Amino acid sequence: MDSARDLTLEQHRTMVAALQATLGPQTERIETHISTLLLHGGFADKLRKPLSLPFLDFASAAARRRDCEEELRLNRRTAPQLYLEVRPVRGSPEAPRIGEPDESDGAIDWLLRMRRFDNDQLLDRLATHGALADGDIDALASCVADFHTALPASPAAWGDPAGVLAWARANFAALGARAPTDLHDWTEREFERIAPLLALRRAQGFVREGHGDLHLGNIVRVDGEPLPFDGIEFNPALRHTDTMADAAFVFMDLWRHGLPRGAWRFASGYAERGGDFAGLALLPFFAVYRALVRAQVAAIRSDDDALQRDLRVAGALAHLCRPRPLLLLTCGLSGSGKSTVALELLQGLGAVRVRSDVERKRLAGLAATARPTPEQTARLYGAAMTRRTYARLGSLAGTLLAAGLNVIVDAAALRRHERDDLRALAALHGADFRLVECVAPESVLRARIARRAAAGLDASDAGQEVLSLQLRVCEIPASEEAALRLDTDADRATVARRCAALVRRL
Template sequence: MEPAVLTQALMRPTAYPHPVGKVSLIETHISQVFLAGAFAYKVRKPVHLDFIDLCTLAARKADCEAELELNCRMAPTLYLGLIPIVAGPAPRDVRVGGTGAALEYAVKMHRFRQRDLFCAMAESNRLTASHIETLAHRLAAIHLAAPVASANGGHGTPEQIAAVAEQVIARVAALASATDAATHLAALLHERAASLRPAFEKRLASGHVRECHGDLHLGNIALIDGVPTPFDCLEFDAGLRWIDTISDIAFLFMDLLHAGRQDLAYRLINTYLECSGDYAGLAVLPFYTALRAVVRARVLLEREHQRNVAGTSTAAEMATIQMRCVDLLALASVTLTRPPGAITLMHGLSGSGKSTVAQQLALGAAMVRVRADVERKRLPRSHLAAQGDLYTAEHTARVYGRLLAICRLGSAAGFPMIADATFLARKQRLRFASLAARRGVPFSIVDCNAGLATLRERIAARTRHGGDPSDADLQVLEWQRRVQEPLGSDEWRHVVRIGDAESTG
């Protein structure tokens, strides 16, 4: 059956074996999704692009089967099965789920409200910090449990990453009207892929190339039964699915930035990094963010090209897509050319408000925060620390060493960094100041203060309620008061004072 005839047949409510009022259609560049009653049916288009060949029924069936298998990892209740589409009793008529030779196949899913897609929620300002934090926690757990690529499997190699980037930007250049911008970006991507070769090799060797979602943007996440749920993972090309976990999260990071939600983008990346501990991924995050912007531009252009060939696109629609493409290419270019990021230290006793202020800065000023309270527990413990004392001099030195290494790496990648710790020892503050001076980046110390009674009250309340990363109790507070070294005259020019911040940080 011709694709256009099949589409018309599947738009009829009588084609379905359950009550259907009106059938709605959603199209992508490789699929059609028919919304019928309580269910959705996803049908592949018989297309042949440079990254996928769906010209045969067998290929489309195999792709449907792969989608069902792979998406059960992230959305097990959403996907219901593979359904044949067969000829109906009348000419140009079909039955979904009937008997007989299959004309086509569909992936059957539970239907959800389109307003519950994260892209729709972001557009209507209904996407909240809680949604993003819950999703970031889920993604960190999903990535941790995902299969790891073998070193010689061909996935995640510098050559494969560079080839994908060149292929995507070449297609954008062929379809976009902004040819100069595409040409400039192609050169940037090539240059950055070459300079990051050691980082790509290290990411593969350290087990960060895994079987991921592969297409993790706002349109492929929905709020289902109150839970942020990724669906429609990339099934048709293993090479685009077996990727760096940071590449996976970068698509969503880019999408939030492109949607004008910088606050949510940095809430996502800060929560994800804190959960996963994968701060080393900051080295490659700008490259993957740029690549994801180019991928989004390519998908938009491919779909518009299909509509233009079919004669269903207007000049105004084509112009709109081209403008969105220009915006995406500009985002990619800016991401790849960011200067080294500033370094900011939090400073103050436990309970003085450091963590709350640090989080506000991270979200408001697009910064990456790394917390001593979290990293202290992540590091391998010495004998004394293993017995429960995480504040030994040895363990504390290792914690500050990790904070310094993370800030060095993140700043080099173009991210302003916040080190969230007490920084009561002058020598620790000077190490970070020296790093900023060597890099030629701005350096700040945010000094948080509160009265002793307030400090004690907050720490006691934190201990009672539980759930806070900090293990500092009243005994630790008293120790901090004895050993703290005041800010020197040479440090005050970098200081921003915050008095009596409302926090338990």
Template structure:
């Protein structure tokens, strides 16, 4: 608890100027110090620590106008961020009155108690090159890291506190209408006609999905999330993706649908031209959550996130960036239609590699959902993806069940307006025909691809696998080579590692 009776000191920006000067002085820390200013804080980096002083400012969405509110916000920031980054958030430190009207730093504490001129959040300093936005700029992010990040986000969301009295369609409508009102203040920047289109499409989506938004809230999918989940607020700590700097100043921004929280990260990757990484993150999150029902909301969520960034950039005088985010918001709310793609071939033919390569180019952002028969089989059998299955798990009745589940999930995904790639052997004519029939019934384009490679390549690939969902080895490949596959109407492509011609041909097939 905060002891407000003993709170004294700075209560205005003018008062804080002296404190900021004190914190900017190398003599205060016994070494060099760097200052970074944001709209809500002054951040001081020195040695192995970071000190964050919250500005004495009041906005409709963020109020640090009194020292009591700043103290409460400091406590909340440490508490909330320790959910995901406990080693980074060390505690709080008071700024105390020193001799001759100067200041001094008080000891590290865990609660804002006692007399203080102001309060600081104290963090362990992280190498800037370990920040994900820096890693993105230097090309150091990859699909494996995105899958590990998805695991971290999914675990965080799974443990986050649930709310049924917040979120839902009313909360999303508030965000959309607030965006529209603030964007309308800059008709020179966004254009009245284009803004009207964004507003109309967003409202139509809200009306169409109002019931689903409330259903998700009532079902526990509105939780105390991060609220500001983009690459700049993610770093590597001991080699692990770590979320930090969550929203602590406004519960309406932080307590949201888990998919809306994730949408900020997907939008950020997409906006940086990193759709393949967004698709890898998206697919891994879907594997962890199974949230196919939420896919229909993604266009609205991605668009709203981009619109929020557009108004923030505009308020900061970054007109070019604001326009780019606004364009992104318009594109996301009016996405292309879904498409059903099937990738077949014997074990080792490269199905999963090709499916993941093609997925970013299929359907609405951030690309298609990849359904992999090997992973679905393990899921239905109730084991981890890398556990080996007994022979009976590959009996005909189980295989039939796997393909039925793949078709059902594909139906649900396409019906939600999203693209899908089904990655399975598809050795039987009926297995191939089933997906073609499904696409016809749903009224969406279908593309089938049959991958081939020489037997020695197939065997070498399956024998080289480690930590993979597939159990296939040399004996499985040799048995598959004896299959009577029947007529294969899908385009055949010989897929060899590093073959750019085959990649180009594959992309032409799905276009």
């Protein structure tokens, strides 16, 4: 249908009603502000409404076709099993039929066909019902990090820091008098602080074509894995952003669902998986921005309860950075439970874990769970690489401390000078320092190492020989180091309770 004869909104409604009747009595119809979905059998057909709005233009069939094709392209990156094809609608508004993908002649409209999923597996519903497990959050952190890592840098036209500020200001303009003045002032100050980092990251290629709307309601668990879907296709400026703008949406929404522990678990896991620790300095700004986006949605829907909740969330997220952050070192022999303890503590304290086993392999160009050859092992665990590893731990920790974020360094740190260097780093950044020594009997350590080696899923390569060496060279923390000893010779639940008690003490 040419532009002179394109559909009106009334014709769209007529066409949709006719399609619904054709597809059968079990067909469900869902209306959104800009789309209509028809749910039938195992499929969901999405049609754009013929609208022209300030942020999109679906007035012509050609524009609606382009948007369908763009949505298919973008979302196949994260959910290829859900996004199937674009199909023409042929005939007339009164007697339409869905054609095959190659039947473009005579099309009056276009739809995107998707595979239906179980709505109860949407992550926002799982979170609301207390069914979002730690494993789901870990999988989501890996999923988002891998997605971002695989993306190429956006063209130079995208990602100007001035545009970031413009979108943030647009939230306040839309909310008007309902937006707290202190949040507006904080946003302006925080932008001034991060503007140089935004520009640097743009130059480094961290502005990429991401998802754009990555809240929990746009992520579904399918076959045990999280699948982001429904990325923004109609406005490229909303998806060509710093990758941290995407990650911060997940972080914010976990917090918004009353899961701050899960939010920190996600943020730390995301950085550990992809290596983008420096980007976490942008987390408070983008998290507040995303909370205000949700507040704007609530305002449009006249949902005052949700609006007030989202404003409270935004206010809390504006205080993520601390004037005096904490650097905590979990140290101990291989198998002593350092990584488990660090993971528990980071959730309770609101911190980011920096793990020596992971960073050592990253420096060597190896994946965290890769098993090195004997030749690689000799280099990987030699004195030179160990020095490089601890230097990297210090560099990453320093970057996070400078941003006001709590840091947990997870490393054996069996030598006194390794611990003293991190203590000095904390002092340099005006941060508090705490040392937690994880301990367990040698028989327990050896049994854990054997199980870990058999599973082959952990970043650590330390075997029985390494433990024997550590037992010979270990420099036990002296009394003046004020180490907090944590006995890990217990089941996981007991260790978690001991970590919670330690969080309260800290």
